[in-house]
Amino acid sequence: EVQLVESGGGLVQPGESLRLSCAVSGFTFSNYWMTWVRQAPGKGLECVAIINQDGSAKYYVDSVKGRFTISRDNGENSLYLLMNSLRAEDTAAYFCVSTTRDLPHDYWGQGTLVSVSS
């Protein structure tokens, strides 16, 4: 059974940091690109960051460039998102996603909530 389990969300003040983690099981983690997708309360979906199989390629949405860092540990089957200088507009559910563009492989975690408020 495929499982993606996020953790690390919570309530923080503007300017603070959080590190999200995603533990993956049920498929060969090191074979796939991984991405973080977020959804603000009552809003749509936004792909925040993506990383290739060995971590050598990383891409970010413009609004988080320089503040967020995506990384992975293939030995631990884990994906991470380090979020610095958090802003109120970063408040959202963050989903860990394993996906491919051209194969029937697309799995989502249950999401972890990040709330940024003073």
Add this chain to the structure above:
Amino acid sequence: DVVMTQSPLSLPVSLGQPASISCRSSQSLVSSDGNTYLNWFHQRPGQSPRRLLYKVSNRDSGVPDRFSGSGSGTDFTLKISRVEAEDVGVYYCMQGTQWQWTFGQGTKVEVK
């Protein structure tokens, strides 16, 4: 960035009737490799999204064949041949041709 525009944003349907959602991109989604990376997702209330279709018309594992996708270039359509109760929720198109991957605003499907 590629802007994805869906219509309608709200779609009341009767059970057993067909439904159709349109998605338009601000640029062609044909990739340099010749593929068109247009996906469709479904999100039920309180749940994570689930991908239904990839590369315009390819169904993901376990997706019923009442879901179909079509289109090319900048215009795409998701069709549900006969809506069932479990199909309610929000549907999103998403382009994966160009980073930043971008989603449409979502179309809320509800039963009349």
